[in-house]
Amino acid sequence: MCGIFGYIGGDNSHQxxxxxxxxxAYRGYDSAGIASIVNNKFEENKCLGHPEELLDLDIxxxxxxxxxxxxxxxxxxxxxxxxxxxNDKKIALVHNGIIENxxxxxxxxxKNGFSFYSDTDTELIPNLIQHYMKNLDIVDATIAAMNHIRGAYAMAFVHIDHPNQINVxxxxSPVCLGRSDSGSICISSDTNSLPLSTKEVMTIDDGKLVIANSDGNIIVKNLEGNTLEHKFETASIKKKNYEIGDFSHFLEKEIYEQPIYLRNALSGRVNLDKGFIKLSGISSYIEAILNAEDIIYTGCGSAYYAACIGAQAMESIARKRVRAMSAGELKYYNPVMNEKTVLIAISQSGETADTIGCIKMAKNHGVTxxxxxxxxxxxxxxIVDAGVYIRAGEEVxxxxxxxxxxxxxxxLALAILVGSKKDLSILxxxxLISELHxxxxxxxxxxxxxxxxxxxxKKYANYNNMLCIGRGYLKHVAKEAALKIKEISYIHAEGYSAAELKHGPLALVDKSVPTLAxxxxxxxEEKMLSNIRxxxxxxxxxxGIVNSDVSKETKKVLDDIIEIPSCSNKLLDPLLFLIPCQLLSYFLAKENGHHIDRPRNLAKSVTVE
Known part of the structure; x- marks a missing residue:
C-alpha cells in the first residue's frame, strides 16, 4: 500500500x-505528490486523487x-x-508503511520543540531525522531514527544540504533500486514500475539504509552502521507491462489473457506426453509434505480463497491433514506448529504484510x-524455504x-503430485494431467x-445486494465471486456454502436480493436444487452458473443461466466456474460506471496490517 518513487540523474527527474x-498507482490513489530540489529549495507538486491529476510542470x-x-x-x-x-524545511520524505509507536x-x-502540520504518521520521520542531525551526520542520524521507529516502512528522503544524494x-515494506546505463538511479516500490531504461536492479533488504549518489555510487549500511556489500541483478522490464492494448480496462485484459498465462503456469510442469507433474521449485520438499503431520495454507483476500481450494484439494487427493486460515488471523492465533508442520503461503505480490508475518512466526517454530x-x-x-512462481505476469x-x-x-498440480506419491491411482x-493440460x-x-x-x-446491475452460493469446492468460488462483486461493482455481496442457507442467510432473501448459484x-446437484427452490x-x-451436464430440471428453475463445459474431474471445477464469476463482476461494475481498475479505498499490495 502506498507507492514511493525517486529519481536522481539528468535534469528531468520531476517528469x-x-x-x-x-x-x-495501483498501490494507492488517495493523493499524490512530488518534491524536487531546485536552486537549493524544494519545488512541490501535489494533488488529491490519482497521480495523473498532478500538474505537468516544467521543473x-x-x-x-x-x-x-x-x-x-x-x-x-x-x-x-x-x-x-x-521543521527546518531541509528534508523531504516519502514513506510506505505505518509507524506503530x-x-x-x-x-x-x-517535547523537543517540533510542531506538525498534517495528520499523518509520516511527518514524524523527517523531523526525527532532523532531531538526530543536531549531533550526528546524515547517515548516522538516519540509522538512529530507523532504530527509534517501530512498525513497517520503506522510505526515501532527500536533504537540501545533500542535493546529489537520495537516501532509502x-x-x-518493499522497495528496490534500479540503475540505467547512463548512471541514473530510480527508487521504486516494485521492479515492474521502474523505467524501461533500467538495466540492473537491487532489492533492498530489511533493516538496510542505502545512500545513492548522482555519480552512481551506492553505499549500503545496516542498523549497526556497518557498511555492507551489495549486488545488482539484470533487470527485465517489459513495455507490455504498461500497455492496455485494445481493452477498456486492465481488469478486462487480465481476464481475457488467462488462457495464455495458464499455459505459462503449466508449461514444463504438467507434461501430457510423458504423463508427469514436476514442480522444480519445491521438488526437494515433496518428502516434507508427505511426512507432514499438519499442513497449513494461508493468504489474504483472493489468495486466501485460493488457499482454501488448494487445501481442500490436498486433503481430498493426497489424503493429508490440512487446514486453511486467513493470514491476518493465523498470525495471532497461537497455532500448534512444529518441525512436522508445513506452511504454504499464497500471495500475488509476495509482499503481503500479514502473510510475511505468518512465515516469520512459523520459522520460529521450525516449520517448513x-x-x-x-x-x-x-x-x-x-524468506521461504522454497516456492513456486505462478507465472501470471504483471497484474495491474x-x-x-x-x-x-x-x-x-x-x-491443484501440487496436490495431484503429492497424491501420486501416495494412493492416487495411475489412471x-x-x-487429471490430461484435463489440467x-x-x-x-x-x-x-x-x-x-x-x-x-x-x-445489465439485468442485475441496479440491485444493491446479492448472495453467492455453492457446495464443495464451489463454496470457495462463491466467496471469491462475492468479493469480486463487492470490490469493483460496490454491490454488497456475500458468499456462503449453500448448506448454510437455512442457518441465517435465507432471512435476507426477497425480490430485492438475487442469488448467484x-x-x-x-x-x-439435488442439494443445490433444493436451495434454489x-x-x-x-x-x-x-x-445459475452450471456445467453442461446438469439436469433439465435444474436449468428450468433458474431465472438466468450461464452454461460452461464439464470436466470429468470435479477437482477442476473451481477454475471453470471462476471465469464467468469474474466476467459477471466486471460487467456489473462496467454497467454501474465505476472505475474498475482503481476501486475506492483499496490498494493492490497490502504491505501494512
Missing part, C-alpha cells in the same frame, strides 16, 4: 517521478521523490499528501515454509483475476460467453 507514480531538477498515498493516518487531502517536510515519537518530538531505508507467489524476488520468495488492476487462477492451478493421475482451451471457450454474461449483468452435476419460493431471483 520521471510523475511517470513512475502513474505506473505505481528542471536532477533529484526528485514522489508518493502515491493510501491513507492510514489522516484523511485523503493535499495537506496530508506526501512528501512531508522537516506514533504516539510515543509524537510526544518525544513535541526499509523495514518490512513454502511460497506460491507471482512476483519474482519479492520478500516472500526470499487492483482486483485479482489471472493471479488467482494461476494460484489455484499451481496448488486418475493421468486423467486442456484447461486453457476450455477457458477460451468459456470466454466466448461474454456477450451473454454482459446481458445478464454455482451448480455442478453430481451428488450435490427455497430461494424462489421467497421471491428471490437466481442466476
Amino acid at each position: 520521471e517521478v510523475k511517470l513512475g507514480l502513474e505506473r505505481l 528542471k531538477s536532477n533529484l526528485s521523490i514522489g508518493h502515491n498515498r493510501w491513507a492510514t493516518h489522516g484523511e485523503p487531502s493535499v495537506l496530508n499528501a506526501h512528501p512531508h517536510f522537516s 506514533y504516539c510515543e515519537i509524537n510526544k518525544f518530538l513535541k 531505508a526499509r523495514l518490512g 515454509t513454502l511460497g506460491v507467489i507471482n512476483v519474482v524476488n519479492s520478500t516472500i520468495s526470499r 488492476s487492483v482486483a485479482s483475476t489471472k493471479s488467482v487462477t494461476n494460484q489455484i492451478v499451481t496448488m 486418475r493421475y493421468e486423467s 486442456s484447461l486453457p482451451n476450455i477457458i477460451d471457450t468459456i470466454l466466448t460467453e461474454d456477450n451473454k454474461i454482459q446481458r445478464i449483468a 454455482l451448480i455442478t452435476s453430481g451428488p450435490m 427455497e430461494i424462489k419460493s421467497r421471491g428471490g431471483k437466481v442466476i
